[in-house]
Every structure is written in structure tokens, then in C-alpha cells.
């Protein structure tokens with residue numbers, strides 16, 4: 001994948017029989033290996049945008065191209081296959097498998113990876129080695145978030161979608177996680193689309209897109225700074 005192109009992408013929900021635009025005619029282009037950071041207030045459409053680009057959800061209007069292929073034309077089976085092949089996710093609400101341990105959850109990610117990855121090493125990076133045989137209900141929110149990050153990294157996807165990946169983490173763990181994301185971005189040419197509320201974190205990106213009320217209000221070119229050097233807000 002060399003680029004992703006959004007053309008007049010809208011997401012419309014019917015609220016009290018009136019259309020509500022969660023996203024309104026968004027135009028944007030993402031190049032391979034870019035780190036795109038999405039900033040915006042709660043309800044501005046960040047998660048909606050991520051879900052559309054990744055193929056988790058469908059656009060109401062507009063087109064979405066991976067290279068020259070319009071994925072809005074795919075049927076459900078084809079879209080699922082596309083997503084499994086290309087996209088990795090770190091969800092805002094973790095979406096972990098409750099009946100599996102930490103190790104097994106990360107293993108699920110690695111099972112769909114194109115290349116073999118070292119599950120134990122990834123668990124170590126997120127600082128979860130001593131918890132690796134615990135089940136999800138035995139973990140704190142931040143620990144679950146780290147499992148979700150490890151699982152996404154283990155999949156080694158072409159595009160990694162991260163929705164507030166460090167929202168529940170302390171500064172040290174958060175910066176280590178961001179370091180790992182930047183590291184795979186460089187080593188594996190992984191494209192990263194990352195949502196955050198933290199303006200400090202935005203500085204790790206190549207471009208920062210600001211959203212408000214379902215629209216992109218500003219696109220800022222940024223010179224990346226290292227995660228360890230960001231100001232943690």
C-alpha cells in the first residue's frame with residue numbers, strides 16, 4: 001500500500017429522523033509510513049474517522065481508496081478480508097478476549113501476522129511479562145491497554161490504527177509504548193494513524209489533523225520529535 005485517499009467521505013446517523021453528520025465531506029491523503037495524528041475534542045469524529053479508514057465501518061457517502069482500489073465498493077466479506085490483511089487496531093475500549101490470558105491475547109495477534117514475531121519480547125516491551133498468565137478481569141485498565149497494544153504490534157500490520165493508545169497509561173509506560181510504535185513505523189514501514197487528546201503526543205507525527213464537528217479544520221505539518229522528548233500533558 002502506497003497511499004490511502006479519502007474523497008468527500010461522510011458518516012451520517014439518523015437522530016430523531018434528522019441526519020446528523022458525524023463526519024462531513026472529509027478529504028485527505030495518507031502516505032505509506034507516515035505517522036498521522038488526529039486531534040480534536042470529544043465527539044468531533046475521531047473514532048468515526050478511524051473506523052472508516054480501517055474498514056471497520058462503512059462510509060455513508062464518498063470514496064476511500066487503498067492505492068487505486070475503492071474499498072467502499074467491497075461487500076462485507078471482502079471488506080473483512082481487507083481489514084484482516086492490512087489493519088491493526090488499538091481500540092479506545094481495548095476489545096480484548098476475556099477468556100484468554102495476556103500471553104494468549106498477544107498470540108492471537110501474532111497468528112495473523114505476515115511474518116513471525118516474538119510474542120514474549122513484545123509482552124516485555126509493554127511491561128507485562130509478570131502478568132502474562134493473567135486473564136483480562138484480573139488486570140487494571142492501563143494493563144489491559146498495554147495488552148491491546150501488544151496484540152496490535154504482534155500482528156505487524158501495514159496500517160496501525162491507534163485510538164488514544166496511551167490514554168490510561170502513566171508517562172513512563174506511555175512514552176515506552178510510543179517509542180515502540182515509532183520503532184515499528186521505522187523498521188516495518190508501518191503507517192500509523194493515531195488519535196489523541198494530548199497535544200504533546202501529537203508532536204511525534206508527520207502531520208497533525210485537527211477535527212471539529214465532523215470536519216478537518218486544520219492540517220499541520222510537523223517535524224517529528226522523539227517520544228522521550230515530548231511534554232506529557
Ligand SMILES: Nc1ncnc2c1ncn2[C@@H]1O[C@H](COP(=O)(O)OP(=O)(O)OP(=O)(O)O)[C@@H](O)[C@H]1O
Nearest residue numbers: 013021022040041042043044045046047048049092
Ligand atoms: N452509532 C451512532 N449513532 C449515532 N451517533 C453516533 C454513533 N456513533 C457516534 N455517534 C456520534 O458521532 C459523533 C462523533 O463520535 P466519535 O466517536 O467519532 O467521537 P470522538 O471524536 O472519537 O470522541 P471521543 O474523544 O469522546 O472518543 C458524536 O457526536 C457521537 O455522539
Ligand SMILES: [Mg+2]
Nearest residue numbers: 046047092163
Ligand atoms: Mg473516540
